Amino acid sequence: xxxxxxxxxxxxxxxxxxxxxxxxxxxxxxxxxxxxxxxxxxxxxxxxxxxxxxxxxxxxxxxxxxxxxxxxxxxxxxxxxxxxxxxxxxxxxxxxxxxxxxxxxxxxxxxxxxxxxxxxxxxxxxxxxxxxxxxxxxxxxxxxxxxxxxxxxxxxxxxxxxxxxxxxxxxxxxxxxxxxxxxxxxxxxxxxxxx
Numbered sequence: 001x002x003x004x005x006x007x008x009x010x011x012x013x014x015x016x017x018x019x020x021x022x023x024x025x026x027x028x029x030x031x032x033x034x035x036x037x038x039x040x041x042x043x044x045x046x047x048x049x050x051x052x053x054x055x056x057x058x059x060x061x062x063x064x065x066x067x068x069x070x071x072x073x074x075x076x077x078x079x080x081x082x083x084x085x086x087x088x089x090x091x092x093x094x095x096x097x098x099x100x101x102x103x104x105x106x107x108x109x110x111x112x113x114x115x116x117x118x119x120x121x122x123x124x125x126x127x128x129x130x131x132x133x134x135x136x137x138x139x140x141x142x143x144x145x146x147x148x149x150x151x152x153x154x155x156x157x158x159x160x161x162x163x164x165x166x167x168x169x170x171x172x173x174x175x176x177x178x179x180x181x182x183x184x185x186x187x188x189x190x191x192x193x194x195x
Contacts, residue, residue: 044089
């Protein structure tokens with residue numbers, strides 16, 4: 001990324017939501033030394049009853065069910081998601097999954113595990129779309145980022161700023177972030193923690 005910008009200028013955002021998402025990234029890096037950002041969109045199949053009948057509360061309930069299942073997937077350090085509504089996908093959620101780079105170094109197998117859980121939660125009426133990094137993207141997810149890589153952390157925040165956009169939120173802001181456990185005191189402390 002050629003700039004130090006952490007906000008995507010193409011989409012006006014809710015400043016409070018964007019700040020909350022960026023703060024979540026900072027808190028995750030206080031706990032974990034290496035993270036990989038996996039972006040997933042969760043929606044309902046267009047031929048399903050959920051696609052037609054679902055409202056924002058039903059989507060949020062399904063996402064909370066998914067949250068409880070994420071705890072059973074090895075290597076997930078945290079997550080955040082935001083509910084949206086669009087004419088093509090109707091109610092859907094943009095989600096960022098943070099993978100502990102000390103435990104796992106590939107996003108694809110974790111995506112497959114999460115996709116399986118989403119299909120189970122929605123009784124096969126939902127689908128998960130992995131937002132794969134493309135060569136032409138200005139910034140890319142799914143790269144291992146260390147806590148002291150300032151540009152990598154800013155790249156993550158830039159990607160998350162899209163989730164805070166004001167568009168497609170007719171019901172207001174509905175979002176959640178994972179809780180983050182206290183950092184283990186095992187091992188050598190980070191240099192900036194010694195000050």
